[in-house]
Amino acid sequence: MRLSIIMRLVYVLVLNCLVVCSAFIVDINEDENHIPLFRPLRRLVSNFGPGRRAQLTLVFQSDVDFDTRWFKSCDPGVRLPMAENPDMLPIKANDPNYKISSMHSGSVHALTMDIVGLQEKFPIKYVTIFSARNRPMQYHLTSIIPGPTERHLEKLDGIVWENVPRRSIVFEQSETVIISCVADFESYSGYTDEMHLFSTQFTRIRKNRYGFIKTRSCGHVHPAGDPFWEEAKNLWLTGSVLELDNGANRFNFTIKISNASRENQGIFTCAAEREHDKTFVNSWVKQGRPGSKPLVELVPCDGTNLKDETVPYQIKLKKRKPTCIRCRSFGYPDARMNFKKAGTILNRTPNIHLDFHHYLKEGGGVPELTLTFWNPNGRDAGIYTCEAENEMGSASVAFNIRVV
Ligand SMILES: *[C@@H]1O[C@H](CO)[C@@H](O)[C@H](O)[C@H]1NC(C)=O
Ligand SMILES: *[C@@H]1O[C@H](CO)[C@@H](O)[C@H](O)[C@H]1NC(C)=O
Numbered sequence: 001m002r003l004s005i006i007m008r009l010v011y012v013l014v015l016n017c018l019v020v021c022s023a024f025i026v027d028i029n030e031d032e033n034h035i036p037l038f039r040p041l042r043r044l045v046s047n048f049g050p051g052r053r054a055q056l057t058l059v060f061q062s063d064v065d066f067d068t069r070w071f072k073s074c075d076p077g078v079r080l081p082m083a084e085n086p087d088m089l090p091i092k093a094n095d096p097n098y099k100i101s102s103m104h105s106g107s108v109h110a111l112t113m114d115i116v117g118l119q120e121k122f123p124i125k126y127v128t129i130f131s132a133r134n135r136p137m138q139y140h141l142t143s144i145i146p147g148p149t150e151r152h153l154e155k156l157d158g159i160v161w162e163n164v165p166r167r168s169i170v171f172e173q174s175e176t177v178i179i180s181c182v183a184d185f186e187s188y189s190g191y192t193d194e195m196h197l198f199s200t201q202f203t204r205i206r207k208n209r210y211g212f213i214k215t216r217s218c219g220h221v222h223p224a225g226d227p228f229w230e231e232a233k234n235l236w237l238t239g240s241v242l243e244l245d246n247g248a249n250r251f252n253f254t255i256k257i258s259n260a261s262r263e264n265q266g267i268f269t270c271a272a273e274r275e276h277d278k279t280f281v282n283s284w285v286k287q288g289r290p291g292s293k294p295l296v297e298l299v300p301c302d303g304t305n306l307k308d309e310t311v312p313y314q315i316k317l318k319k320r321k322p323t324c325i326r327c328r329s330f331g332y333p334d335a336r337m338n339f340k341k342a343g344t345i346l347n348r349t350p351n352i353h354l355d356f357h358h359y360l361k362e363g364g365g366v367p368e369l370t371l372t373f374w375n376p377n378g379r380d381a382g383i384y385t386c387e388a389e390n391e392m393g394s395a396s397v398a399f400n401i402r403v404v
Contacts, residue, residue, distance in 0.1 A: 036064040036132040038139045039158035049148040054115040063107050066130040073125045122147045136282040157186035159272045165283035171260045180254040181270030189275040195251040196220040198269040234259045262287050293393035294331030312398035317376035324372040327386035335388035337369040376403050
């Protein structure tokens with residue numbers, strides 16, 4: 001099934017080198033714990049020769065949105081490091097000699113680069129960088145075309161992440177932090193197969209601005225070696241390579257930081273490399289305040305204390321006497337809040353005013369949403385809720401308004 005889709009894509013692309021395709025739209029999975037799937041499947045090189053209209057097509061499987069960039073070099077010896085390589089020339093989107101188009105069928109995608117009047121000398125090296133949009137993950141695929149060719153279709157396989165650390169890890173002083181990277185290398189390309197873990201220290205310059213100090217390797221694993229472990233200060237590192245039933249090698253690199261402190265903050269990069277492809281994922285590891293689910297508290301402006309009452313609270317409004325009800329939320333990060341009546345979010349009306357601000361309390365502001373009734377009347381009676389939601393969860397409190 002998958003193969004027939006691929007063949008159809010390749011076939012359509014070969015026949016139709018000028019297909020203009022829709023933008024790269026795939027379902028974006030916003031789930032923090034979702035590990036983006038990226039697996040190269042086929043590479044088709046056609047009509048490479050001096051002055052010709054050449055074409056390079058990559059067929060791959062992915063389940064999230066990837067941005068792509070291409071680089072070229074005539075020196076196949078140049079290796080692209082983690083970031084970008086100034087020795088490699090980026091192929092600009094508006095370069096008239098290159099035209100990039102894509103096609104999609106479910107989770108299978110084909111990306112084609114049409115090269116007008118090929119000028120490069122052989123061997124030619126192209127590096128395609130795929131970056132997952134909603135997660136700091138990249139996949140670099142190197143295509144080396146050694147000499148002129150009419151048509152060459154090649155089966156590819158991937159390095160598929162099975163487990164990666166979360167995009168950001170916030171730890172408390174003295175906590176134990178575990179960073180684990182597990183990837184399946186679907187084929188073996190020899191001594192170049194390796195998994196590394198790097199850490200980059202950073203300093204905070206100002207809010208959301210960081211400076212990077214230096215990157216160092218925490219260690220690496222490769223299939224020829226025995227499982228390894230190492231202990232240094234409060235770090236425990238372990239790595240292994242396991243051969244799976246389908247012939248793939250599963251690389252696992254785990255680092256355990258016990259009694260973590262500010263010194264252990266950094267960007268941890270899991271990098272899996274083979275001869276012609278490499279992929280890496282970053283995780284920000286920071287010390288900070290742990291998140292907590294919001295708690296909500298209702299405070300009528302007339303001073304009524306609701307603390308000992310049972311929920312739903314009974315709140316009495318006097319006809320035509322302006323009054324308000326405040327709702328505060330406690331939790332970190334700050335919650336988004338709203339009031340609902342019979343399940344519908346309340347918006348401002350000529351009779352109802354909503355006002356959000358931070359109520360200042362010792363140790364920081366508390367988000368507070370105030371609901372004001374300018375002219376209470378019978379229509380305002382009913383069951384209301386105040387709801388608060390942050391990244392850690394949500395909470396709500398119900399109250400019944402009567403107008404007398
Ligand atoms: C990776 O290694 C860690 C530590 O040895 C282990 O706890 C974990 O289960 C391993 N994960 C996989 C997928 O093999
Ligand atoms: C944890 O680390 C702190 C310094 O960051 C040190 O003072 C303390 O003794 C350590 N505790 C243990 C149990 O190792």
